Amino acid sequence: MPQVDPHDTADIALHGITVRYGKAREPVTAVENVSLTAAPGEFVVLVGPSGCGKTTLLRIAAGFVTAAEGTATVRGGAPVPGRATGVVFQQPRLFPWRTAGGNIGFALARHGVPRERRAERTEELLARVGLAGMAGRRTWELSGGQQQRVAIARALAGEPRVLLMDEPFAALDALTRERLQEEVRTLAVTSGTTVLFVTHSAEEAVLLGSRVLVMAANPGRIVAELEVGLERGEETDVAALRGTPAFSRLRGELAAVMREAALTPSG
Structure with missing residues (x-):
């Protein structure tokens, strides 16, 4: 049976993405040779230290930023702001x-x-x-x-069949953040929406994500991937999920990988 390229079937497909900023003679490479996919209905989370390019990748998927190298597709076409995606920023921007x-x-x-x-x-x-x-x-x-x-x-x-969320709960109090985390996860489960979510929090990443990609900085690149594998559904009690041994183990594992990534030398 022939192999199927995941980029051909993914709702989000970034391949070989490199982004540079600054003057042409002295550019700063923000992201270098990053590839990722999000399958239909998948909840993919990007984590990593500040400045590692998480938001840059999300903005490429939204069509707000153009890569210097590489290709980006959303639901089979080039990203166009507002066409195939919904975007939620850290601040509401109403x-x-x-x-x-x-x-x-x-x-x-x-x-x-x-x-x-x-x-x-x-x-x-x-x-x-x-x-x-x-x-x-x-x-x-x-x-x-x-x-x-x-x-x-x-x-x-x-x-939208694709929802892009850039640290949407970072500025909220703990109780409100927990409530909205539960609501967003329920929305994703019930609607089958594909989500690309940016956060700094290991707990939030494990709570929400079906798969977590860990990034390192200078330049931004993916250095690890974690399959979460927790059973979730419409009736999942998020508070109870947080108290399970499996959740605690995954959160600790991801936190350790994130600490290592933050100390990873420049590539």
Whole structure:
């Protein structure tokens, strides 16, 4: 039987990616010869020290950054901002002059949803992230966690098959972060969405990811991969999962690999 190239079947496929910044005569190589894939429905997490290129790779998948070398495809085509992906940043980046519903309605309009359908669809999306009935709330009336929920709902407005998340919970308090982690993982399980997620946290990576890629810096490159393999479903109790021996073992293993990667000499 002929071998199937995983890049041909992946929702996200980065191959031989190198990114350089700065002047042409003295460029800084931010990422060098990185390849990764995310299969349909897979939740892939990127971890590593600051400056190792995690966000750069996510921005390439989003179509915000062009690589100096290598190829990038999302669902079989070149990445185009907003076309096949939803993106959630560390900060919500909502329009402050719009309501929660107005922020989502703007995204729905961009994706061609008819005006008469937008109010109903907005309520559906807000309910999906636990904010039912809050379409009329101004952004400044919302807590940080609620704002990030609106940002997630906005990213889902175009019904993307691929969701890119750049440390979306880093600025939140511990309780809100845990709640949103559970909601995002449930969304991924129930919708079959492919997720590429950036974090610094070993615990968050093991909790959410089906596979974790560990990066080192100077230049950014993938130095290790961990298959998580924890059973999860719609009814999974995330709090209970955190207390299992398997979770503790994987978290410790990943933390050790991340410490080693942070000390890895430049390639």
